[in-house]
Amino acid sequence: MQLIECPWCGPREEVEFHYGGQAHVAYPEDPAALDDEQWAHYVFYRDNPKGRFAERWSHAAGCRRWFNAVRDTATYRFESVYHPDQPKPVIP
Template identity: 75%
Template structure:
């Protein structure tokens, strides 16, 4: 079982949390001015990178507060958690998990 660090409650089991999608998606300034294609782009289309990715999470079975997390989509490792009002932390060029994996490949 994976542990996720809630910014307010500390580390808890992953079963207490729910994924909320990609972080830092701005709501349209004038949603009524969008045509169907633009609205579909806003609602359904999200990034799907390989590596660090900013996501929204809620501690549903705990404090019920939303927070953002920077998670590696390859290893599922949580690299950082931060308040929803903050910008994502800077990411190193490679995560510790990637460094370990590269070390194993070189052996």
């Protein structure tokens, strides 16, 4: 089974983690000002790249903390993990 490196607990089995979708989706500055289409884009529309993707993960069976990871969606290889308050790394 693949091991995922939790920024706090270290490498753990994949089953301990929960996927949280695309990372760095900013909450709208003024949600009330959005029309339905803009709100739908914020809630539902996500990137779906083949290759490196910045994602949110939760160490659900461990420290229960959220963190971000850059994962290659084609090979499933985790390239880096970082704390949620750190900026999005430059993805080549």
